[in-house]
Amino acid sequence: MKRTILFILLFLVSNVFAQETPTLKSLLGHEIGVEFTRHHEVISFYEKLHKAFETESKILEYGETNEGRKLMLFFMGSAENISRLDEVRNMHRLRGNNSKLPIIWLSYNVHGNESSATESSIQTAYKLLTEHKDWLKESIVIIDPCLNPDGRDRYVNFFKQYAAITQNTDPSSIEHKEPWPGGRFNHYLFDLNRDWAWLTQVESQQRMKIYNKWLPHVHVDFHEQGYNEPYYFPPAAEPFHEMITDWQREFQERIGKNHAKYFDSAGWLYFSKEIFDLLYPSYGDTYPMYNGAIGMTYEQAGSGRAGRSVRTNLGDTLTLKDRIDHHVTTGLSTVEVSLQNKNELIENYNSFGVDKKYKYAHYILRGDNDKLQKISNLLRAHNIEFGQIAKEGRVKAWSFRKQIEQNLTYNKGDLVVSTSQLKGPMVEVLFEPKTYLSDSLTYDITAWSLPFAYGIDAHGFNGALEMDKNWFQSFNRSSMPNCYAYLCKWNSMNSASFLQSILSQNITVKVAEKEFQIEDEVFPVGTLVIPRGINKDINDFDEILQRAAEDSWIDIYPVASGYVSKGKDFGSSSYNEIYLPKVGVLSGGDLSPLNTGEIWHFFEKELALPFRMFRLSELNRIDELDIIVLPAGELSADELEQLKQWIENGGRLLVFGDAAYNFVADFDISVRDLEIDYSATEREELSGLITGAIYECDLLAKSSPLTFGYSGYYSLRQSASNFSLKNGKTILSLPENAEQVSGFVGFKAKENQDKAMILGVENFGKGELIYFCDNPLFRGFWENGKLLVANALYFGND
């Protein structure tokens, strides 16, 4: 009898437990893989999953997207470890013997339309908490279900609108053809998997704060590629950056082999060691690598074309369920390998960066206050330590500008970034003047050195320096009651955002067309002059200027008189009034979504300049616009004709990147291109390519307002096309026999760079075209190029 009661009790208890573990379907609301889950449903799923496994999981909301969608992380581990998560993190961060738990961070759907990724995160999290509970006893797994919710919902909404009930597998049907701009990008059409290092986007900025608190041992970025491709997993392809250790490469191999084991037994196709290299630091695999982790990219066949099921070139049907299965398999396999090798993983992670050989011990940075402010913000966002010179001195150091070792007198207060710190490898990767390429067949740009990107004077130095750990800036914002005028030097985007801010508050501003001097202070061309006398009707004139200067991080100079020591007095005609331009930005059609997004983001987030973004189909309503910005891409003959008439009547067209090709036939611009050899292999094609290299430019028109704020310029060259103007004015060009300062340039492409135009102006009728042959807003990170665009907006070609 007692026995029977015991059995009944046991049966009841086990039944209660069985009932307590809800099915995935009951949490999600549908069977996984039968349809796409919208972002709010993803969030709700994770909330329910957390409720079901309350002690073994934790939700952390880390921010919001531009469109107001939640960004969240889902932590899993043993109940004990989850209850003391901060302690676990501190142990890990100290990198000592107490750090015993591998931290594995899985990131999904950074590209919004690579839509199986988020679905895979759902099943992976569920399986870890149910089938693989034992793994969580000795690890922390962090899941970011969706890095790009705005892009993903854009895709999912599109798909749900058009998807046939019967599932149309024909790749030509509408559900497999996303409209412009597609769901890959975030709200501002940025590629978030190119933004890890530059942090131009809110998603990256908020994620990096928490990522840098954890700096996991392993990070995986789950992607999708073309729907006809097999699965890709590491080991990655050459080139590898020198900061990546042999051990990191070897561990990638170990992980790849474990994945292969599962794929072999299921008969799934895959490849590794090809295409996806580890160099450009702004990816979800390289960035973790440079921070000591094993960073990896996994690519499933799918993306925006695949829908719920699609017929492949081989005649097979690829379903959403298949895609999820593959990603779940590699996700789980990653956790498995990390656990099997946990001691080795932790040891090697802890010693990453110890005894590393760096090119330079220190980078000494000097420049305008506002430019230094910009770069210091980026360093802080990466938890990179920096300080300032404590005592002046003289040493031999390597000059970024001159590209030689030279005598350098450094001063107290100069900003110093050293490689001897936890983030040393990251400092090396971001600052080194030349990146070593073990192979030139790469997936992305090959040069990005921050001093060139930020327009800062830099020196690399090996030796001892007396340094203060804290660097601080003091801005000149002194006030002078009833001063005659305020002056602001035109140095960087900070000056431009100051100008935009005060113009929009109805302040009248003039710009100096000639250099002038007041006592010892020289004010170069482009200096903003804001006289009180012509702003009499503005009540809080001083407050507006002071506040705008503070918000824009710039120096302003009050002056007591309009009489200058050298140059023209402020009443002279060499000071021109600046007007707020009416700006339009073209979008859609065959224009590049990425470039359109860069321009959109620039106007909205960097300048806060109101503008009209409009479709190519609305080119018949542009009479009231002063300026139109044309992103890279192709125009139809009709569209070109409409723009032509508008320019003739006085419009100013800003032409970005390869959009210049549209004007080659009918306008002044011509182009010299390399002949395309269609029989060339991918490797042979390299000889004609520039995939992102840095060149020093010649400043040909020094008096042009387009170069206000510049005494020199380095361009990030993104193509090998050599544009030139027959009669127009070339403002910036590459020198004769131009050689790149950094980055890969194929030998044929190199010969084609002679005097290539970077920035030029063509007058046409009453209007003009301004050509930006290298897109200065590329990925929003080439800080020093942005002022060229601001010049074209406010000053034009006067």
Ligand SMILES: [Zn+2]
């Ligand atoms: Zn992707």
